[in-house]
Amino acid sequence: MDVVRRDVLKTVAASIVAGATSSVAACADEASVENRFPSAKAGHTAMNSRLLMTVRIAAAPSQKLGTVPHGNRTVVPVTGGHFEGLRLRGEILSGGGDWLLLRSDNVLELDLRITLETDDHALIYMTFQGLRHGPPEVIAALGRGEVVDRASYYFRTLPRFETSTESYAFLNRMVTVGVGEARPDGAIHRIYEIL
Amino acid sequence: MHVDVTPSRAATTLDALGRMLADLGVAHDQGQLGAGRGQRAGGLDVDTGDAPSIPSCNRFAWDGCVVIAYVPRVPCYSGGGSRELYSTGRQAAAVVTSDSELRGEGLSSRLLMTLQVVVSPPHRLGGVPHGTRVIAPIAGGSFEGPRLRGRVLPGGSDWTLLRSDGVLELDLRITLGADDGALIYMNSFGLRHGPPEVLAALARGDSVDPAQYYFRTAPRFETSAPTYAYLNRLVAISSGDRRASGPIYTVEEIL
Numbered sequence A: 001m002d003v004v005r006r007d008v009l010k011t012v013a014a015s016i017v018a019g020a021t022s023s024v025a026a027c028a029d030e031a032s033v034e035n036r037f038p039s040a041k042a043g044h045t046a047m048n049s050r051l052l053m054t055v056r057i058a059a060a061p062s063q064k065l066g067t068v069p070h071g072n073r074t075v076v077p078v079t080g081g082h083f084e085g086l087r088l089r090g091e092i093l094s095g096g097g098d099w100l101l102l103r104s105d106n107v108l109e110l111d112l113r114i115t116l117e118t119d120d121h122a123l124i125y126m127t128f129q130g131l132r133h134g135p136p137e138v139i140a141a142l143g144r145g146e147v148v149d150r151a152s153y154y155f156r157t158l159p160r161f162e163t164s165t166e167s168y169a170f171l172n173r174m175v176t177v178g179v180g181e182a183r184p185d186g187a188i189h190r191i192y193e194i195l
Numbered sequence B: 001m002h003v004d005v006t007p008s009r010a011a012t013t014l015d016a017l018g019r020m021l022a023d024l025g026v027a028h029d030q031g032q033l034g035a036g037r038g039q040r041a042g043g044l045d046v047d048t049g050d051a052p053s054i055p056s057c058n059r060f061a062w063d064g065c066v067v068i069a070y071v072p073r074v075p076c077y078s079g080g081g082s083r084e085l086y087s088t089g090r091q092a093a094a095v096v097t098s099d100s101e102l103r104g105e106g107l108s109s110r111l112l113m114t115l116q117v118v119v120s121p122p123h124r125l126g127g128v129p130h131g132t133r134v135i136a137p138i139a140g141g142s143f144e145g146p147r148l149r150g151r152v153l154p155g156g157s158d159w160t161l162l163r164s165d166g167v168l169e170l171d172l173r174i175t176l177g178a179d180d181g182a183l184i185y186m187n188s189f190g191l192r193h194g195p196p197e198v199l200a201a202l203a204r205g206d207s208v209d210p211a212q213y214y215f216r217t218a219p220r221f222e223t224s225a226p227t228y229a230y231l232n233r234l235v236a237i238s239s240g241d242r243r244a245s246g247p248i249y250t251v252e253e254i255l
Helices: A002-028 A028-032 A136-141 A166-173 B007-024 B080-086 B196-203 B226-233
Strands: A049-058 A061-067 A071-084 A091-093 A096-102 A108-118 A124-135 A154-162 A175-185 A186-194 B001-005 B026-028 B042-045 B066-072 B093-098 B110-117 B123-126 B131-145 B147-152 B157-162 B168-178 B181-191 B214-223 B236-243 B246-254
Touching: A049 A091, A049 A175, A061 B066, A124 A175, A154 A166, A154 A186, A154 B236, B110 B147, B110 B236, B131 B168, B131 B246, B168 B214, B181 B236, B214 B226, B214 B246
Parallel strands: none
Antiparallel strands: A049 A071, A049 A186, A061 A071, A071 A091, A071 A096, A091 A108, A096 A108, A108 A124, A124 A154, A154 A175, A175 A186, B001 B042, B026 B042, B066 B093, B110 B131, B110 B246, B123 B131, B131 B147, B131 B157, B147 B168, B157 B168, B168 B181, B181 B214, B214 B236, B236 B246
């Protein structure tokens, strides 16, 4: 067991190194990207995007409110977490939450509101609405708190941001999409800026 | 292999990587450090070996993963077992993402439809508490995609708000009538901004290359028609091309 874990970490460490080069390239490209708005050309079906950040949310046990007029309501308090990207990183403050609604068509609607604090102490208000659904057996496994391959279900969000800090004002002006991964103790969201 | 590190964070990054690699027994030779001294401020020579893929691991659950940054503080989660994800006991931790994700390849999409709406003369409400409000009634239009096509019914509008930071927020609500009679309610929230001269040209009704400005929206759909129920379950993004008669949206389904 120990050996396996060590191998995994070793792989990760090696990958760190493999990835560092691309980080540099991405940073160098920063200025030019800011002034570039790729257009939607006829026949173009691949949205231009780049990773904005990875958000790891730590959640408290959920509050199950049961059946309400629009579906089945569950409130998940957010107690903390981290976010990390090339242009911003920091911690998630406690006090937010995700107001989940399981609709009658078995699609889970997400409605999150959290506050991010960057490592240079800027506050960013983040919200998203999203959808999660998948095969019944996969959703059941998630319900039991198991870790499931995130490719086996659909979990997408539309994050929006508000900040008064000039260095992060770019967040006020972008449309983003999140790819979510449900975890027993929270969720990981890879958030992409739509260019 | 040799790796260069971003100058501004070279010292801390290399230090963290070095300690992590040492702990893991990965052969490496730390290059010269010197944050801020030119583009190639630091580097690391590493024997990556033959890194196997990670089939399934709660800790870093996908293969080909790379660390793009590290968190310079010891994380302090208050919630359950999340501590394990990042804390390595070395005051250095990592958020892992794949190289392809960094380039945006983690997000795939496909064309849902091209939507053209025809706008009637707008109602200019002027300055309101959140900005400058202009309501543009939708007189009609059409949409066409691989799985749906039809007409935009009259009666919707786009409730636009020009914010104090010069960004135009769009808040569109329209009803789509598919060619088989199904009704689809669509609303979308979007943002439009760009260089002042480009926005001025748009305001004059000039034809402007949409690559000159940022115009992206996130449409959502509601329908009771089983044929189109997939619309209820998808997240979509669109690129807008503002024309004098009204915008043309290229709507893509996020896969």
